[in-house]
Amino acid sequence: MTRRLYYDDSYLRGFRAEAVSVEGRRLYLDATAFYPSSGGQPFDRGTINGVAVADVVEEDDGRVAHVVEGEVAPGPVECVVDWGRRFDHMQQHTGQHILSAVFVERFGMPTLSFHMGAEVSTIELGTQALTAEQVVEAERRVNEVIHEGRAVTVSYHDAGDDLGLRKASERTGTLRVVSIAELDRSACGGTHVRNTAEVGAVLLRKLDKVRGNARVEFVCGARAVRRARADYDTLSRAARVFSSPVDDVDGLVAAQAQRLMAAEKELKRLNAEAAQREGRERFAAAGRNERGWAVEVRRTAGAMGEEHRLRAGAFAEMGAGVWVELFAGAGAGAVLIAASAATGMNAGAVLKPLLAAAGGRGGGSAALAQGSVPEAGLEGLEAELRRLLA
Ligand SMILES: [Zn+2]
Numbered sequence: 001m002t003r004r005l006y007y008d009d010s011y012l013r014g015f016r017a018e019a020v021s022v023e024g025r026r027l028y029l030d031a032t033a034f035y036p037s038s039g040g041q042p043f044d045r046g047t048i049n050g051v052a053v054a055d056v057v058e059e060d061d062g063r064v065a066h067v068v069e070g071e072v073a074p075g076p077v078e079c080v081v082d083w084g085r086r087f088d089h090m091q092q093h094t095g096q097h098i099l100s101a102v103f104v105e106r107f108g109m110p111t112l113s114f115h116m117g118a119e120v121s122t123i124e125l126g127t128q129a130l131t132a133e134q135v136v137e138a139e140r141r142v143n144e145v146i147h148e149g150r151a152v153t154v155s156y157h158d159a160g161d162d163l164g165l166r167k168a169s170e171r172t173g174t175l176r177v178v179s180i181a182e183l184d185r186s187a188c189g190g191t192h193v194r195n196t197a198e199v200g201a202v203l204l205r206k207l208d209k210v211r212g213n214a215r216v217e218f219v220c221g222a223r224a225v226r227r228a229r230a231d232y233d234t235l236s237r238a239a240r241v242f243s244s245p246v247d248d249v250d251g252l253v254a255a256q257a258q259r260l261m262a263a264e265k266e267l268k269r270l271n272a273e274a275a276q277r278e279g280r281e282r283f284a285a286a287g288r289n290e291r292g293w294a295v296e297v298r299r300t301a302g303a304m305g306e307e308h309r310l311r312a313g314a315f316a317e318m319g320a321g322v323w324v325e326l327f328a329g330a331g332a333g334a335v336l337i338a339a340s341a342a343t344g345m346n347a348g349a350v351l352k353p354l355l356a357a358a359g360g361r362g363g364g365s366a367a368l369a370q371g372s373v374p375e376a377g378l379e380g381l382e383a384e385l386r387r388l389l390a
Contacts, residue, residue: 001062003031007176008154010090010191013083019048019074026065027072032056033081036064040114040121041093041190045082048072086191088222092121094152094180094192095142095199095220099123101166101184102141107134110167112213120205120217120227130207130214138216139204149197150181163187203227275307279314283321293343294321295389297382303327304334304370312338313368322347324385326378333360333375337385338368354384 005012017029027048036058037043043056048068055067093116100111100123109125157163159175169175169187178188180196193199203224206217219227232246238253239246286294296315300308304327312323320342327334335355339347347369355362355371358381362371373381 002029002064004064004189005031005033006035006191007189009033010086010193012081013086014078014080017077017079019072019077022072022074025054025067025069026057027068028063028065029077029079032064032066033079034064034066035086035089035191039188039190040096040116041089042116042118044086044089047080049077049079087193089116090191090193091199091221092116092219092223093190094196095146095202095218096121096123097152097178097180097184097186097188097192098142098145098196098199099138099202099204099216099218100186101180102138102145104166105183106138106141109214119223120219122215122217124210125214125216127214128209128212130216132207135204135207135216139202142202142204145180145183146196146199146201149195150183152192152194152196153179153181154192155179200224271307272310275311276314279311279323280318282311282323283315283318286315286321289389291343292320293340293389294319295324296321297324297386297389298326299382300325300327302329303332304336308336309338309368309370312336316340316367322389324382324389326382328375328378331375333373333378334370335360335362335373335378335381336368336370337364339366341367350388354381357384 005015012033015033017031019027020030021028034046034053034056035041035044036056038058046053048066049072051068051070051072053066054069057065057067059065096114103109103111103125109127109130112124112126115122155177157175157177159169159172163175163177163185165185165187167186171187175187176189177185178192179185200221201224202218202220204216204218208215235246235249238249242249242252244252282296283294286296289295308325312325315321315323316338317340319340321340322343322345323338325336337347337351339345346366348364348366351369351371352363355373358373358377360371360373360377362369364370
């Protein structure tokens with residue numbers, strides 16, 4: 001069992017201890033201020049006798065293993081905790097306690113789990129119906145609690161006592177309780193700031209649905225400031241594109257999106273018109289076969305689109321004629337056939353068996369048929385169609 005110095009002093013940044021055993025890269029001390037990953041909070045970094053600590057792990061027997069990146073001999077050691085990382089974790093973790101307490105206080109929503117990531121943290125709330133307005137209200141209330149500068153204290157109790165905890169603990173024996181004055185009491189082994197003011201600020205961000213619950217993303221302290229800075233920079237870049245003040249960006253984006261939609265619709269209409277005109281013009285220019293049909297057989301690079309079908313259809317509407325177009329690109333092939341009623345040819349019925357023979361599939365009506373076919377099958381398919389249309 002390793003004595004946990006951080007239980008009673010989260011602000012301990014440097015300490016002396018005894019390295020009682022070394023097992024490969026795993027170092028065991030009689031006492032440690034290095035926090036091992038647990039309860040949603042990641043491990044501390046730092047150094048032991050100048051050697052970097054790569055991981056801190058809580059083992060089943062209650063010992064804390066310090067995974068070190070070099071040799072550390074047994075005996076007295078000098079330890080330094082990476083304070084920037086630790087204090088950031090203290091801000092996120094205390095911020096989480098306030099946030100979880102506020103969601104209960106305001107909306108009766110319990111926190112089911114907590115995860116602290118390198119960039120953002122999340123809590124999962126046991127509710128299916130968390131609204132954007134509730135998120136805003138929770139954020140307002142959390143920051144109010146922060147600014148009230150409430151004391152955050154640690155005390156120890158017997159697990160059997162009535163402790164008024166936000167969430168019942170399954171542990172037995174002695175419980176470590178972290179209290180936020182007049183707001184929250186939680187059984188927790190994590191490291192916390194001593195006053196809510198040190199959390200600085202909490203920013204709630206993404207709201208997701210997971211496993212039928214609501215997941216709320218949040219950042220506290222310096223992370224909140226960094227995130228707000230990054231958000232402002234993003235907004236500023238968007239504003240530069242519009243040569244507008246940042247506050248006008250959302251309105252401009254909405255207006256641009258609408259114009260773009262209208263322009264795309266118009267472009268689609270013009271493309272359709274052009275394709276149909278081209279189909280009609282090709283009918284006049286196309287060669288005639290023995291039966292007097294206008295026959296066009298062509299190869300096109302790329303995928304088949306609506307404009308191709310329109311062009312083929314317009315061609316066949318002009319009189320006795322058949323349009324065949326074969327598409328090749330990126331290993332996938334396709335074929336399109338439009339036949340006029342005057343030819344008496346059933347495009348779908350003609351194409352289906354040809355596709356099956358070429359390893360493809362598809363079909364269609366008497367007037368218009370299409371299918372996909374392996375690119376290697378295109379040549380044979382084209383020869384077969386040319387023969388049929390000669
Ligand atoms: Zn906690």
